[in-house]
Amino acid sequence: MNQNRNVLLTPGPTPVPPEALKILSQPIFHHRTPQYRKVFGRVSLGLQEVFQTKSNVFTLTSSGTGAMEAAVVNFLSPGDTILVAHAGKFGERWLELGKSYGMNVLSVSAPYGEAIDPAEIRKVLQVNPFTKAVYTTHCETSTGVTYDIQSIAEMVSKSNAILVVDAISGLGADPLPQDEWKVDVVVSGSQKALMLPPGLAFISASERALALNKTSTCQKYYCDLKLYQKAFLDSDTPFTPALTLVLALEETLKLIQVKGLRSHLNETARLADATRAALRAIKLELFAKSHPSNAVTAVKVPNGIDGEKLIKIMRDEKGVTMAGGQGSMKGKIFRIAHMGYITKEDLTIGLQILCETLSALGFQASSEEAVHYFNETYKRPTAKEVYR
Amino acid sequence: MNQNRNVLLTPGPTPVPPEALKILSQPIFHHRTPQYRKVFGRVSLGLQEVFQTKSNVFTLTSSGTGAMEAAVVNFLSPGDTILVAHAGKFGERWLELGKSYGMNVLSVSAPYGEAIDPAEIRKVLQVNPFTKAVYTTHCETSTGVTYDIQSIAEMVSKSNAILVVDAISGLGADPLPQDEWKVDVVVSGSQKALMLPPGLAFISASERALALNKTSTCQKYYCDLKLYQKAFLDSDTPFTPALTLVLALEETLKLIQVKGLRSHLNETARLADATRAALRAIKLELFAKSHPSNAVTAVKVPNGIDGEKLIKIMRDEKGVTMAGGQGSMKGKIFRIAHMGYITKEDLTIGLQILCETLSALGFQASSEEAVHYFNETYKRPTAKEVYR
Numbered sequence: 001m002n003q004n005r006n007v008l009l010t011p012g013p014t015p016v017p018p019e020a021l022k023i024l025s026q027p028i029f030h031h032r033t034p035q036y037r038k039v040f041g042r043v044s045l046g047l048q049e050v051f052q053t054k055s056n057v058f059t060l061t062s063s064g065t066g067a068m069e070a071a072v073v074n075f076l077s078p079g080d081t082i083l084v085a086h087a088g089k090f091g092e093r094w095l096e097l098g099k100s101y102g103m104n105v106l107s108v109s110a111p112y113g114e115a116i117d118p119a120e121i122r123k124v125l126q127v128n129p130f131t132k133a134v135y136t137t138h139c140e141t142s143t144g145v146t147y148d149i150q151s152i153a154e155m156v157s158k159s160n161a162i163l164v165v166d167a168i169s170g171l172g173a174d175p176l177p178q179d180e181w182k183v184d185v186v187v188s189g190s191q192k193a194l195m196l197p198p199g200l201a202f203i204s205a206s207e208r209a210l211a212l213n214k215t216s217t218c219q220k221y222y223c224d225l226k227l228y229q230k231a232f233l234d235s236d237t238p239f240t241p242a243l244t245l246v247l248a249l250e251e252t253l254k255l256i257q258v259k260g261l262r263s264h265l266n267e268t269a270r271l272a273d274a275t276r277a278a279l280r281a282i283k284l285e286l287f288a289k290s291h292p293s294n295a296v297t298a299v300k301v302p303n304g305i306d307g308e309k310l311i312k313i314m315r316d317e318k319g320v321t322m323a324g325g326q327g328s329m330k331g332k333i334f335r336i337a338h339m340g341y342i343t344k345e346d347l348t349i350g351l352q353i354l355c356e357t358l359s360a361l362g363f364q365a366s367s368e369e370a371v372h373y374f375n376e377t378y379k380r381p382t383a384k385e386v387y388r
Numbered sequence: 389m390n391q392n393r394n395v396l397l398t399p400g401p402t403p404v405p406p407e408a409l410k411i412l413s414q415p416i417f418h419h420r421t422p423q424y425r426k427v428f429g430r431v432s433l434g435l436q437e438v439f440q441t442k443s444n445v446f447t448l449t450s451s452g453t454g455a456m457e458a459a460v461v462n463f464l465s466p467g468d469t470i471l472v473a474h475a476g477k478f479g480e481r482w483l484e485l486g487k488s489y490g491m492n493v494l495s496v497s498a499p500y501g502e503a504i505d506p507a508e509i510r511k512v513l514q515v516n517p518f519t520k521a522v523y524t525t526h527c528e529t530s531t532g533v534t535y536d537i538q539s540i541a542e543m544v545s546k547s548n549a550i551l552v553v554d555a556i557s558g559l560g561a562d563p564l565p566q567d568e569w570k571v572d573v574v575v576s577g578s579q580k581a582l583m584l585p586p587g588l589a590f591i592s593a594s595e596r597a598l599a600l601n602k603t604s605t606c607q608k609y610y611c612d613l614k615l616y617q618k619a620f621l622d623s624d625t626p627f628t629p630a631l632t633l634v635l636a637l638e639e640t641l642k643l644i645q646v647k648g649l650r651s652h653l654n655e656t657a658r659l660a661d662a663t664r665a666a667l668r669a670i671k672l673e674l675f676a677k678s679h680p681s682n683a684v685t686a687v688k689v690p691n692g693i694d695g696e697k698l699i700k701i702m703r704d705e706k707g708v709t710m711a712g713g714q715g716s717m718k719g720k721i722f723r724i725a726h727m728g729y730i731t732k733e734d735l736t737i738g739l740q741i742l743c744e745t746l747s748a749l750g751f752q753a754s755s756e757e758a759v760h761y762f763n764e765t766y767k768r769p770t771a772k773e774v775y776r
Contacts, residue, residue, distance in 0.1 A: 245587065
């Protein structure tokens with residue numbers, strides 16, 4: 001392992017900025033105090049800005065999956081019909097959750113690497129007008145594809161169903177103006193574009209969703225949003241929070257506020273575009289057939305190259321950590337994140353090490369060319385700079 | 389607020405040692421790596437030593453309550469009969485959890501400040517031989533009382549029920565040799581005697597408990613121990629862990645290992661004894677009628693003193709944080725922790741500030757006397773130094 005280099009380019013955890021690390025190294029204090037409640041109040045407001053919603057954003061101490069579970073058990077009753085629109089590992093988690101909680105689960109899918117077709121969702125909803133909720137994914141971290149949430153939401157908002165979006169990796173990286181697009185529930189986590197270690201998860205809920213919450217009979221306790229809503233009135237959580245992460249979240253939210261959410265999203269878009277241009281320049285094929293995410297780029301491992309070995313050499317010998325493929329994608333793709341606190345410099349080094357390692361393994365890739373295309377593309381304002 | 393002083397004497401979070409704070413300020417790395425798995429493997433073994441069990445100890449990313457929920461939904465099926473033995477706020481949480489998940493909940497209780505009588509549990513189990521599980525508390529943090537888990541376990545182990553113990557605040561402070569005492573399930577959390585920020589919870593399960601897990605039909609996903617067991621085989625967790633807390637846990641477990649669990653428990657017992665002696669010396673009344681916990685001492689607020697004001701002045705003006713009473717105990721008691729990384733020096737300062745503040749509020753308390761009795765008692769080996 002290269003002791004002098006620690007470039008983390010995985011789609012969660014992502015690098016934590018020094019401002020947040022500093023907070024994490026401070027002596028701890030108690031959370032049932034005005035001091036903590038003030039911070040938690042500010043953090044909750046800051047989260048609303050990133051979620052672009054007027055709804056409350058509740059903070060859970062859990063992995064992102066804990067908030068996904070909250071998004072199932074709080075709005076449904078056993079036997080309810082739900083529609084899961086999925087094309088990757090994390091979309092499939094909605095299927096598993098729905099089945100675990102006794103739902104009647106309808107499904108719309110697309111092959112890995114492709115986006116969900118909103119028209120397919122419409123068809124299923126037309127045939128099943130009693131569908132209670134549609135569950136889908138903002139950025140499917142396992143394939144690097146974003147779905148057209150705006151079109152999906154446009155359609156679902158006209159149906160009887162609420163729309164629940166897993167934006168664990170996408171929030172703060174790809175645009176997702178919750179209220180403007182009429183998304184009912186957005187779920188996210190701390191260790192992606194919010195630039196923190198894992199341990200916190202978030203869930204926002206629209207009025208429509210909260211109305212369903214009132215009649216939901218799913219059994220729940222730890223993630224019962226009624227308890228979170230009640231505690232929220234006192235700027236509090238029902239159970240002891242991972243409070244040092246909340247304190248650090250105030251710092252990372254400040255970084256986004258100072259920059260402005262729009263600039264933050266645009267910078268992420270530029271880094272993503274530049275990364276993709278560099279990868280194409282060295283003749284690598286992107287895994288996303290369309291709608292590549294700005295959070296993470298998935299890349300096909302070239303023929304004849306051992307994908308797991310590639311990741312291992314870069315990580316253990318050169319200090320650059322990218323992510324491999326998950327499940328059936330193992331060894332077939334690798335993934336480079338470009339969100340949160342990941343910088344132009346991190347990506348430049350990452351691309352250089354990638355080229356160096358690919359070449360050593362027998363796939364010639366010019367580091368100069370990759371960096372040249374990266375820089376040239378980064379300089380140009382991208383077509384996507386229309387984010388609000 | 390006294391900027392130079394930050395003495396934290398609350399029963400969770402407790403002070404975090406510098407060795408752990410240092411780890412928390414390091415750049416983060418990825419958890420699906422051999423590097424992390426090695427740490428997690430060592431931490432899991434270290435937890436077994438503190439739990440004093442050969443059973444696996446599973447690590448959840450949640451508050452302690454998340455692991456309490458896991459201890460309900462993993463071993464039961466809706467409609468099962470359970471017995472909750474409670475005499476405080478956290479015991480009542482088992483009642484709430486049992487009811488939330490549709491159990492037939494029997495109850496044995498005692499007034500706040502008293503311990504559960506094991507004979508009462510026996511009586512209920514005799515009349516209800518199909519009781520599936522007994523839920524109780526090791527140290528009831530809200531009252532500062534420990535229950536006689538050894539006697540309770542002795543009896544429950546002869547019944548058809550498993551015994552589940554909430555040791556969130558007691559583990560590592562009061563003795564609880566899980567296997568020797570035949571406790572089936574022990575639940576704990578990171579922010580008490582394990583000296584970490586909140587965010588991790590732990591649950592160990594005996595063979596008897598795991599047998600119940602196989603037939604349990606409670607709906608679950610995020611805290612489904614089958615998923616944790618499977619991941620455990622690869623030194624892994626099913627969902628992204630709060631990995632920086634796991635890394636820091638390795639450091640705090642090392643502190644206990646170096647000292648030895650027995651010495652660690654004995655030191656906690658000495659601090660607890662000394663604290664109680666000091667409080668008695670200044671004519672304060674302990675809330676625990678018997679079985680005071682070594683984790684935390686609850687003290688009655690003297691007549692005529694505003695308990696909430698007392699806590700507030702000490703915290704905001706003098707930099708010493710103790711905990712107030714919870715729920716119906718609010719304003720009536722306050723609580724001083726003496727577990728984990730809390731030192732003799734912390735407690736000496738805490739007692740001095742307590743005397744100073746009580747005196748200012750009109751209850752004369754001699755700081756010299758308190759510290760004298762504290763020191764004299766600390767010097768003597770306590771009667772309780774029999775912990776293994």
